[in-house]
Amino acid sequence: MDTASFGGFLRTLLIIVLAYYAFRFVMRYLFPVLIYRVAKKANENFQQKQQNHYNQQSEPTHTEPTSEFINPDKPREKKKVGEYIEFEELD
Structure with missing residues (x-):
């Protein structure tokens, strides 16, 4: 079995410090x-x-309607999530 020498320890320590x-x-x-x-x-x-x-803003694009063209008199349809169920408490 090899044992560590003091010179090897100093060399390793010197390499670490220099690095x-x-x-x-x-x-x-x-x-x-x-x-x-x-x-x-x-x-x-x-x-x-x-x-x-x-550059994109300066070019007119009419692909999608903006809020200016939406009819304000027609209300938007709300999403129907589900059916409302009324529960009664029993004594």
Whole structure:
């Protein structure tokens, strides 16, 4: 059976500490760039959707009637859910 040596422990500890500081260093400079790119892409998508929405509104479409064309004198039919049953209490 092999036993762990003190030198192996120090080497493993040194690798963990170096990896931690390398990760912190990379994230300090890389993370803001990634966030900037994600925000820029989201902004571009938002502007594109706004532009598409504006273009769709400028084109007249008469596929569905709006509330302007519905006759206000004719009441809307309510949905019939079921039959009303009146119960009596028995003593």
